[in-house]
Amino acid sequence: MKNDLCVEPAEIQAARFDKSADLHAQAACADARLLGAMAEGDQHALATLYRHRGALIYSLLVRILGNEMEAQEVMQDTFLQIWRRAKRYDPARSSAIAWMIMIARGLAMDRLRARSRRSMGQVAYEREVASLEVEIHGVHQSDHDELATACACALNHLPESQGRALQLAFLRGWTHEEIASANGEPLGTVKARIRRGLLALRKILKDYHA
Amino acid sequence: MPEPYSPEDEAARYVLNEFTDEERREFESRLAQSSELRTLVGELEEGAVALSLASSGRRPPPQVWTRIEKTVKGMTRREAVPAFWTRWWRSGWAAATACLIGWLLYAFWANHSGPPDPSVSVATGTQSQPVIGSPDPPWDKTAKVPWQEPAPNNTVLELLQARAQEVGALRWQIFELTNQMTRYSQALNHQQALLSESSRLKFFQLAPPAAGSNATSPMPVSPELQRAMLIAMGRQLGWMTSAPPVSSAAPEPTRINYEGVNFVDLRPGSNSPPASIASPQVDPPQVETHPVITSEPASVASAPTNAIPGFVSGTNAVLAFDTSVAAAHSELTFLRSAPDGQNYSLGTAVLGDNPMVVTIPFVASSQLSTITVIGATAQGGSNLLGQFSTQGLLLP
Numbered sequence: 001m002k003n004d005l006c007v008e009p010a011e012i013q014a015a016r017f018d019k020s021a022d023l024h025a026q027a028a029c030a031d032a033r034l035l036g037a038m039a040e041g042d043q044h045a046l047a048t049l050y051r052h053r054g055a056l057i058y059s060l061l062v063r064i065l066g067n068e069m070e071a072q073e074v075m076q077d078t079f080l081q082i083w084r085r086a087k088r089y090d091p092a093r094s095s096a097i098a099w100m101i102m103i104a105r106g107l108a109m110d111r112l113r114a115r116s117r118r119s120m121g122q123v124a125y126e127r128e129v130a131s132l133e134v135e136i137h138g139v140h141q142s143d144h145d146e147l148a149t150a151c152a153c154a155l156n157h158l159p160e161s162q163g164r165a166l167q168l169a170f171l172r173g174w175t176h177e178e179i180a181s182a183n184g185e186p187l188g189t190v191k192a193r194i195r196r197g198l199l200a201l202r203k204i205l206k207d208y209h210a
Numbered sequence: 211m212p213e214p215y216s217p218e219d220e221a222a223r224y225v226l227n228e229f230t231d232e233e234r235r236e237f238e239s240r241l242a243q244s245s246e247l248r249t250l251v252g253e254l255e256e257g258a259v260a261l262s263l264a265s266s267g268r269r270p271p272p273q274v275w276t277r278i279e280k281t282v283k284g285m286t287r288r289e290a291v292p293a294f295w296t297r298w299w300r301s302g303w304a305a306a307t308a309c310l311i312g313w314l315l316y317a318f319w320a321n322h323s324g325p326p327d328p329s330v331s332v333a334t335g336t337q338s339q340p341v342i343g344s345p346d347p348p349w350d351k352t353a354k355v356p357w358q359e360p361a362p363n364n365t366v367l368e369l370l371q372a373r374a375q376e377v378g379a380l381r382w383q384i385f386e387l388t389n390q391m392t393r394y395s396q397a398l399n400h401q402q403a404l405l406s407e408s409s410r411l412k413f414f415q416l417a418p419p420a421a422g423s424n425a426t427s428p429m430p431v432s433p434e435l436q437r438a439m440l441i442a443m444g445r446q447l448g449w450m451t452s453a454p455p456v457s458s459a460a461p462e463p464t465r466i467n468y469e470g471v472n473f474v475d476l477r478p479g480s481n482s483p484p485a486s487i488a489s490p491q492v493d494p495p496q497v498e499t500h501p502v503i504t505s506e507p508a509s510v511a512s513a514p515t516n517a518i519p520g521f522v523s524g525t526n527a528v529l530a531f532d533t534s535v536a537a538a539h540s541e542l543t544f545l546r547s548a549p550d551g552q553n554y555s556l557g558t559a560v561l562g563d564n565p566m567v568v569t570i571p572f573v574a575s576s577q578l579s580t581i582t583v584i585g586a587t588a589q590g591g592s593n594l595l596g597q598f599s600t601q602g603l604l605l606p
Binding site: 041043046054055057071076079083084094095098102105147148151167175176198199200201 | 283
């Protein structure tokens with residue numbers, strides 16, 4: 001099942017995306033400034049950053065962990081890590097939101113690894129993919145902004161094998177080798193799918209900012 | 211067969227955090243040197259952001275932020291405390307606080323040597339120390355802090371509060387004692403200044419024995435003595451211009467005649483009176499200065515008729531004589547009776563026809579003494595002209 005917004009006429013989508021792209025560009029600059037202020041000990045900056053990015057990171061954590069209670073615990077750990085490591089953020093290396101997402105994902109992966117010994121194989125693969133399908137289509141569309149909707153549309157329009165590999169790698173922490181082994185596919189193929197999937201989604205952001 | 215190295219694959223593994231710690235360090239070192247690799251990683255990270263955006267739509271419950279805020283504030287306080295103490299130590303407050311703590315500990319120790327008597331004021335310090343001043347001074351109604359046996363459930367805080375009150379009372383007492391000592395010191399300095407002030411005069415009369423020692427009414431003074439006293443006062447106060455003495459051969463006392471008044475200075479080593487005007491010497495008195503020690507004053511032959519006027523100025527006593535108080539050409543002997551019973555001669559002077567003003571050392575020593583003036587006539591008789599104690603004149 002595809003999202004209704006994904007079938008919106010291209011002209012209407014373009015007008016909506018232009019406005020949304022400006023907002024996200026401004027938000028990216030604001031994120032970097034807030035991290036700089038947090039590096040100086042400004043707790044108000046942390047509060048502002050939480051208001052701006054809390055929903056995004058929390059949604060990602062819920063998606064990864066599949067459990068709101070655990071997501072809330074990891075959410076707390078994530079922002080504490082952001083607070084502690086704000087001095088080490090380098091704007092020349094990555095965007096602020098990417099840096100924060102990587103912190104959140106890293107903590108969530110630690111929680112996933114600590115949860116239980118993960119079973120591998122085709123059965124586990126199918127089960128994980130099924131959970132991802134439910135998550136993808138179970139988000140609250142009413143809270144989405146245009147860019148998030150576009151990203152969701154782009155993810156859903158990826159080739160099925162590519163989308164699954166990408167989500168298993170990013171949201172479930174499966175390695176390239178594990179995915180290749182579970183699918184019985186060459187490792188190079190899986191690597192290429194994942195890389196191309198990330199670049200395809202990145203193109204959505206690039207188009208918005210352009 | 212291992213796959214060939216691919217920067218794109220390595221970048222994807224880096225973004226997806228599939229590296230071991232060693233592999234990550236190695237890749238980051240390459241990342242720092244290769245702008246192309248950084249660009250590639252950046253693009254993949256943006257793809258990860260887009261993937262995350264596709265998942266958004268949930269909002270964390272409010273308690274999540276509450277916990278984060280509380281934790282961050284706690285972390286900030288813990289980090290701020292060492293920095294504060296570091297600055298505090300460097301700013302020198304450490305020494306001041308150490309002194310204060312030491313003083314408080316001493317006060318605590320001094321008051322904790324034993325359970326004090328409830329009737330003893332804490333403000334007086336320890337029990338072995340004497341009470342200075344009023345045991346319950348009006349300036350500190352809270353000074354009396356009786357000892358109370360602590361209840362079994364008394365906390366350390368209550369004990370510290372009690373000690374703080376005791377320390378406060380002690381501080382008040384020290385403050386008041388310091389003030390009292392300052393006031394006494396100022397009063398003493400003021401009195402000493404008054405005594406040494408030559409412009410401050412205190413008048414008195416030597417009453418003849420016939421008038422009785424308790425005579426309080428002023429005795430008649432001859433006009434010549436009144437005039438001599440006025441001139442002596444003017445000289446003492448510096449109203450009259452100075453002039454060298456007519457004759458001042460040491461060790462004899464200074465002899466000056468001014469306006470018909472003979473001035474004799476019996477102070478030891480005094481060759482330059484405070485003020486004098488030279489004038490034709492009409493009748494210089496004959497002065498003898500032979501300090502002698504006698505066991506008793508000279509015998510009294512007859513009583514004089516009038517009182518001898520005088521005044522005290524600084525450390526000197528000035529007495530005026532003329533024929534109304536002593537016989538003409540009689541020899542006047544000035545004795546100082548010490549408390550040990552010995553009489554010391556301050557000097558002698560012969561009264562001429564003119565009135566004579568004699569200056570004698572009034573406070574030769576810190577001990578109180580009695581000044582006696584005896585007049586001896588040429589016929590061999592002697593009269594006790596007057597006697598006074600320095601006690602009543604020393605204290606203004």
